[in-house]
Amino acid sequence: MAASHGLTIGYLAERTGLAVSAIRYYEAQGLVEPWRNTGGQRRFHRADLRRLSFIMIAQKFGFTLPEIRDFLKSLPGGRTPTKADWTNLSTAFRSHLDARIETLERLRDNLDGCIGCGCLSLPTCKLYNPDDAAAAKGQGPRYLMGDKPSETVNDGNSLPNDEI
Template identity: 55%
Template sequence: MPRIEGGKTHVLTVGELSARSGVAPSALHFYERQGLISAERTAGNQRRYRRDTLRRVAFIRVSQRVGVPLARIRLALDSLPSGRTPTKADWARLSRMWRSELDERIAALEHLRDDLTGCIGCGCLSLRTCTLQNPSDTLGATGTGPRRWADVTTS
């Protein structure tokens, strides 16, 4: 049942959450199945989300946009309090937890930005002739695919 204080409802339907967040209801249901957000159920089995779910959905979307895997996002969200709306201090703590990981991602993206044109432009793509990025094709021995950036973007 929605809690009402001062004439304002403190829960959102899936449609309201979707409209406010810009995220499709199907994505919200997926986030719920993945344990990223949670909803209460009405007697008619309809979902009701606390208003602070808007911040969680925004965090999920921004994190996904920069390539953070859902498992890491879930761990971060699990560190936030569940019995109350997260405070500025809670979000600051989460930010400190992610700072070094985000700095590593930024460095990897800068490296990709700076070297991608030269790497793709030379046409070797990890062949023995690339003395700049992969001398003697040492990365070819470690497996297929883009070896240099794979470790950074999949953690």
């Protein structure tokens, strides 16, 4: 297909391995912006191959479509992104990816104790949370997410904060 006439949605699906319905969904979510030819058919820029590949990879890393949309907003509209444009996007993406990796490593390194003991009430558990003190810090497993307990455990077996 001649690039000057744009790429068909079928061609994009074939090249990326995505279903046509997925590409239409990404269009509806504002992740790709095709135009219509005189016959009313969608046409995509060749650069949309790279955008769709980025979307697929980012989703595999657990990023949501709104997060991916925010990353893609840094790319220019109306022209093919340059290497510099992609470098800027990848720099921002890398910092978010590094934070996600750090969280996953912390989870990996601390979760085995809880799975092994089966009890969240032992003073040595990394998730030990007397009186639900972590609830003030927000939803989810706050200590595995990086929050630190602000008080020592006092249940007769007081421990320093770094052992909680």
